[in-house]
Amino acid sequence: MSRQSVQANRPSHAAGLNAVNSAAAAAKFLEKKKEFDAVSALQRASALYLQRIEGLANDCETMADAGKIHGEVLEQWPRMFQILNLFLTSGEETQEESGSSTAQPGHGQRLVRIPIEELQDASEQKPPPG
Template identity: 60%
Template sequence: MLTGTLTTQHQDMRQSVAPNRMSHAASLASHANNTAAMARLQEKKKEFEAVAALERASALFVKRVEGLGEDCEVMADAGLVHGQVLEQWPNMFRILSLFLANREQQNDGAEEPSTTSSGPGERLVRLPVDELQVDLQK
């Protein structure tokens, strides 16, 4: 009878160990799942931080490109003004040549300024600016 009791106790021990092993295995599986979930959470956090950094860098890039666009518009306006100035140079050289021709004729004493060979409406007139300023002050 003693042998039967030991066998029964031994079977009871085996039965009591088996559920512990199963609960321990379930605990290990749960812990492994929890660890995997935490690792995935950390990975997603890093991914989110990288996307946020990319978004900040993109916003900064957009601001810089907009600044370059504004600078290009200023340069385009300056180019228009530069073109307008260059357009006037032929007129300035024409006026200068008229002045020099008129001055040479006066120095030679050959003709009066009113009978020069310049075209209609192309005549330089000397204005006495100093006399006008004196008259204005009086």
């Protein structure tokens, strides 16, 4: 003989508590979602910042290597001028020993040959612009 509970006819307070808990959980969820979105945005911004810094680091390494090479080239210029001076001096000594006052070809008199004839021929063959 069981009798029905009186509690079944009374309105439940659990539903009200459940709604309050649900609203609190939803508010907490929204707060955590905002935090997560902010952290995600910060992570993306940090990744972009890292890429930029790495690019700058690569550029700095390239400039440092170029500076080293530039320094090595500049270091060679005094030696090159010394060699050219020795070459020209030896050419003058050879001229004095031979007694000729005319410059011999190949003794430092012409260091660079500019093909003027070829340039003139090429410019004459070009049709005038316009």
